[in-house]
Amino acid sequence: xxxxxxxxxxxxxxxxxxxxxxxxxxxxxxxxxxxxxxxxxxxxxxxxxxxxxxxxxxxxxxxxxxxxxxxxxxxxxxxxxxxxxxxxxxxxxxxxxxxxxxxxxxxxxxxxxxxxxxxxxxxxxxxxxxxxxxxxxxxxxxxxxxxxxxxxxxxxxxxxxxxxxxxxxxxxxxxxxxxxxxxxxxxxxxxxxxxxxxxxxxxxxxxxxxxxxxxxxxxxxxxxxxxxxxxxxxxxxxxxxxxxxxxxxxxxxxxxxxxxxxxxxxxxxxxxxxxxxxxxxxxxxxxxxxxxxxxxxxxxxxxxxxxxxxxxxxxxxxxxxxxxxxxxxxxxxxxxxxxxxxxxxxxxxxxxxxxxxxxxxxxxxxxxxxxxxxxxxxxxxxxxxxxxxxxxxxxxxxxxxxxxxxxxxxxxxxxxxxxxxxxxxxxxxxxxxxxxxxxxxxxxxxxxxxxxxxxxxxxxxxx
Numbered sequence: 001x002x003x004x005x006x007x008x009x010x011x012x013x014x015x016x017x018x019x020x021x022x023x024x025x026x027x028x029x030x031x032x033x034x035x036x037x038x039x040x041x042x043x044x045x046x047x048x049x050x051x052x053x054x055x056x057x058x059x060x061x062x063x064x065x066x067x068x069x070x071x072x073x074x075x076x077x078x079x080x081x082x083x084x085x086x087x088x089x090x091x092x093x094x095x096x097x098x099x100x101x102x103x104x105x106x107x108x109x110x111x112x113x114x115x116x117x118x119x120x121x122x123x124x125x126x127x128x129x130x131x132x133x134x135x136x137x138x139x140x141x142x143x144x145x146x147x148x149x150x151x152x153x154x155x156x157x158x159x160x161x162x163x164x165x166x167x168x169x170x171x172x173x174x175x176x177x178x179x180x181x182x183x184x185x186x187x188x189x190x191x192x193x194x195x196x197x198x199x200x201x202x203x204x205x206x207x208x209x210x211x212x213x214x215x216x217x218x219x220x221x222x223x224x225x226x227x228x229x230x231x232x233x234x235x236x237x238x239x240x241x242x243x244x245x246x247x248x249x250x251x252x253x254x255x256x257x258x259x260x261x262x263x264x265x266x267x268x269x270x271x272x273x274x275x276x277x278x279x280x281x282x283x284x285x286x287x288x289x290x291x292x293x294x295x296x297x298x299x300x301x302x303x304x305x306x307x308x309x310x311x312x313x314x315x316x317x318x319x320x321x322x323x324x325x326x327x328x329x330x331x332x333x334x335x336x337x338x339x340x341x342x343x344x345x346x347x348x349x350x351x352x353x354x355x356x357x358x359x360x361x362x363x364x365x366x367x368x369x370x371x372x373x374x375x376x377x378x379x380x381x382x383x384x385x386x387x388x389x390x391x392x393x394x395x396x397x398x399x400x401x402x403x404x405x406x407x408x409x410x411x412x413x414x415x416x417x418x419x420x421x422x423x424x425x426x427x428x429x430x431x432x433x434x435x436x437x438x439x440x441x442x443x444x445x446x447x448x449x450x451x452x453x454x455x456x457x458x459x460x461x462x463x
Contacts, residue, residue, distance in 0.1 A: 003309050005276040009056065009302035012288060016053055016300050025068040026050040026093055027300065032292030041292065045093035047076060047112055049300040051119035056303035058127040067135055070123070073116065074142050078108070078149075087149015088113045110155060114166040117146035118215070121173050122307055125219075147174040158186040159334075161199035165212035172222045181224050184216070188228045194332040195235055200342060201243065202257040204298070207269025210236055214308035230311075237277075237312050240270060241319035242329045243353070245346050245373070248381060249284035252344035253353030253371030254394070256333075257363055259295050261371065261383040261412050266294035272305060277312040278320035323348070328398065333357070343396040349462040350374040350445065352401050354386060354394025370394040370401055372460050376413070376444040384435065384447070384458065385410040393455060403455040409435035411442065 002010070019028040019042065027050050031041030050069055057066040076090040078097065085098045085108040098107045120139050123130065131139060147170050150156060158164050164187050171180030191197060199205050213236065216229025243252045250263050251270070260266040263284035275283035286293055293299065318324065326347050333340035333355070340357035354370035361367060370386030386394055386401065386409055393404035401409075411433045437456075440447045441463075448459040 003276065003306065004279060005272070005302055005306035005309050008272075008275055008280055009306055012299055012302065013056065015288075015296075016056070020053065020065075021045060022065075024093060025065070025072040027053050030293070030296045030300075032290075032294050033297035035292075035294060046297060046300075047073065047089050047092065048115035048119065049297050051116045052300050052302075052304045055119055055123055055126075055307070058123055058130045059303060063130055066130055067132070070120075070131065070135060070139060073120075074138055077116075077142055077145065079145060081152070084108070084110065084153055084155065085149075086152055087145045087147070089116050089146075110150070110153065111163050113146040113150050114163055114170060117143050117170050117174075118166055119304055120146075121170065122219075122304065125173075126307060143170070143174050147171050147176055151176070151179065156183075158183065158190055159198040161187070161197040162202075162205040162208040162212065165209055165216070169212060169215045169220060169225065172220055172225060177222060181222055184222075184225055184228060188232065191232055191235070194334065196239065196331050196333050197236070198256070198334050198340075200256045200331070200333045200340070201239075201251065201253070202255055203251060203263060203268035203270050204259055204295075205257055205269075206236065206240060207271070207273050210240075210270065210273050210310060211305055211308055214310055217311070219308055233311065234313065237310070237316045239331070241312075241316040242327070243344055243346075244274075244319055245323055245351050246282065246319065246321060247323040247348070248351060248373050248375060250351075250373050250381060252329075252346055252351045252373070252396075253368050254342055254355035254386075254392070255366075255368040255371075257366040258368050259366065261368070261385060262373075262381045264381065267296055267298045269298055269301065269305075272298070272302065273310050274320050276305065277310045278317050282321045326398075328396070343394075345396045345398050345400075347399065347462075350399070350460055352396040352399070352460070354396045354401055354403075355392045356394055356404070358391050360391045369407075370396075370403070372401055372445075372458065374442075374445045374460065374462060376442075378443075380414050382411070382413040382442060382445065384460075385412060399460055401458040401460070402452070403457070404453070405455050407455070409449065409458060411435055411440075413442070 019030050026045040028042040029044050029046050054069045078085050080086045088110050089112040091109045120143050168180045168184040213229045213233035216225040220226050263271050271283045271285050328345045330343040338359040342355050344353035352372050369388045369392035372384035376382050388407035395402045437449050446461045446463050450457045
């Protein structure tokens with residue numbers, strides 16, 4: 001019997017098949033996937049996405065194409081001892097092999113070790129007869145190289161959550177059990193301090209975290225990882241559910257890392273897992289049948305996500321399927337290396353979220369220090385975004401976003417004339433204005449901005 005993620009993957013399979021390039025045996029970037037970088041569809045051959053496609057080919061029994069894809073992927077791995085890119089894979093097939101002075105995230109992506117390495121390990125584990133003996137041996141060697149290359153680099157910290165969780169699993173399954181359990185133990189210790197990850201409330205990376213924890217829980221050869229995975233997966237789902245507003249189809253801010261401000265306008269991996277946990281109709285996703293889907297390359301992860309589907313409580317599922325009423329929530333994100341705290345208030349037609357702390361990390365505009373989401377008269381969602389000048393000083397209260405330091409508020413709404421405007425590193429189609437002092441009437445929301453000491457207060461009321 002197939003589950004919700006498998007059914008969704010099967011329904012969307014034509015989207016991936018159409019961007020498969022038989023000339024090089026990899027998948028193109030689909031339309032909309034790299035819009036925030038100004039890259040049109042069918043420009044670059046994607047690497048983790050091709051590994052995820054390989055898993056779907058294995059499920060279908062398409063062994064000829066599978067062998068060709070795996071062979072192409074293995075040819076893209078770097079074996080360069082002593083370099084930061086040792087054991088990872090080409091960022092895109094078109095990117096030349098890095099040389100001295102190569103720039104991380106531009107010339108190479110160290111995280112491909114985990115994303116591709118795990119896909120290859122799942123391929124060998126779940127479909128053991130899909131590859132011939134020679135290709136299987138090469139694949140085993142590639143997995144070992146990815147795991148060892150990360151260990152040699154020394155770059156990975158336990159609080160880089162989505163990669164640390166994946167790498168701990170990969171180390172164990174690559175035979176480096178002591179190293180994998182030691183990393184997992186440190187991540188768990190950090191979680192238990194406050195019941196949060198420092199990569200807090202990230203609509204894409206919470207999805208990666210939840211999936212990695214499902215791997216720990218249900219697909220690890222380590223009993224310790226299985227127990228820890230069940231504990232942390234349940235805890236993280238509880239946090240996601242407490243901040244999720246099913247009526248507004250969004251999760252209240254702040255976001256440590258986000259690729260957009262409205263989950264109905266781009267693909268967030270946490271939304272894909274919500275589909276697996278509560279049904280596709282409950283998941284805040286854009287129109288998946290549109291020609292171009294913002295951040296749509298994450299749809300190609302569905303065959304991989306389906307191999308480790310989520311397990312949620314009835315309480316969590318109820319929050320995912322319907323708004324459970326007005327509430328205020330708060331968390332301590334971290335007390336080290338910097339103090340960070342988050343708060344949110346969720347009302348019927350509007351919700352507020354904010355961070356207060358000492359970190360001044362901006363994360364390529366992925367860091368969102370505070371938000372107000374509201375429902376516009378046409379049913380779409382508008383968002384106010386708090387942009388601090390320095391460390392964030394935000395606090396959410398019922399109907400109020402209180403800011404205790406310098407900064408400004410951006411107004412993001414769907415463009416009324418249909419022209420698409422994007423802000424760098426966000427996937428939301430929006431026009432952006434800076435909110436002035438006094439009263440501003442927005443469609444469906446009255447906003448009052450009042451100076452308050454070194455900062456200001458935003459009062460919001462649905463209209």
